[in-house]
Amino acid sequence: MNIKIIAVGKIKEQYLKDAIKEYEKRLSPFCTFSVVEVQAEQINDEALWEKYKEIESERILAAIKPNSFVITLEISGKMLSSEEFAQKLKTIASDGINDISFVIGGANGLHEKVSSVASFKLSFSKMTFTHQMIRLLLVEQMYRAFKINNNEPYHR
Numbered sequence: 243m244n245i246k247i248i249a250v251g252k253i254k255e256q257y258l259k260d261a262i263k264e265y266e267k268r269l270s271p272f273c274t275f276s277v278v279e280v281q282a283e284q285i286n287d288e289a290l291w292e293k294y295k296e297i298e299s300e301r302i303l304a305a306i307k308p309n310s311f312v313i314t315l316e317i318s319g320k321m322l323s324s325e326e327f328a329q330k331l332k333t334i335a336s337d338g339i340n341d342i343s344f345v346i347g348g349a350n351g352l353h354e355k356v357s358s359v360a361s362f363k364l365s366f367s368k369m370t371f372t373h374q375m376i377r378l379l380l381v382e383q384m385y386r387a388f389k390i391n392n393n394e395p396y397h398r
Contacts, residue, residue, distance in 0.1 A: 243273045244341045245384065248305045250298050250348030251282040253374050265381035272388040277377075278305045282348040291350050299353035302345055310343040311361045314352055315376060319363030328387035330362070344380060346373050 253259050269275045280301035283294035306312060311334050322330060334342060344364075345356060357363065366379055389396040 243335055245269075245273045245275050245344070246305075246310070246342070247277045247344045247346065247377060247380065248280065248302055249277065249346040249373055249377055250280050250302070250350075251373050252279050253377065255374065258374050258378055261378050262381055265378075265385050268385045269381065269388065272385075272392075275381075275384075280305060283350065285349070292353075295347075295350040295353040296355070298348055298350060299355045302347075302352075302356050303359070306343050306345075306359065307341055310341040311339045312343050312345060312359050313362045313364050314345045314357055314360040315347070315366065315380070316352060316357060316360075316363045317365055317368060317370065319365035321365045321367070324383060324386050325390060327364075327383055328390035331384075331387050332391050346376055346380070348373055 253262065266275055266277075280298065283297050285291060285294055331342075345352065345360070347356070366376060366383075371379070386396060
């Protein structure tokens with residue numbers, strides 16, 4: 243299975259980079275994993291935030307393969323337990339889908355153009371997280387899901 247995270251912006255803090263790298267390494271036996279970081283728009287005029295979101299959305303959409311199962315991370319998405327998330331990934335694979343793209347928006351959020359192409363909308367919480375923190379949480383949950391699906395210890 244090919245899993246890609248498409249994220250607006252870069253990871254700045256070294257401790258987050260290190261933690262994400264660790265989970266990327268742990269994911270390698272289970273999937274081909276990659277990250278595409280698209281450029282975030284610097285907000286110079288709050289009145290134009292919707293335009294900034296739209297510009298970022300074009301960059302995101304360009305990074306999504308046409309045959310990819312798109313999972314957007316959105317506050318309004320469906321909240322899943324770790325076991326339910328593992329089952330979701332298993333079901334996607336069982337359906338013969340070999341390419342998943344997770345999309346994490348930037349400070350401006352996700353434009354409707356991106357949200358509308360989602361095959362599934364996932365929420366980690368009703369709280370708002372930085373795109374950097376949610377990336378770490380996502381890779382950890384992916385690793386946990388593979389361990390659950392392979393009946394391997396870790397997730398308890």
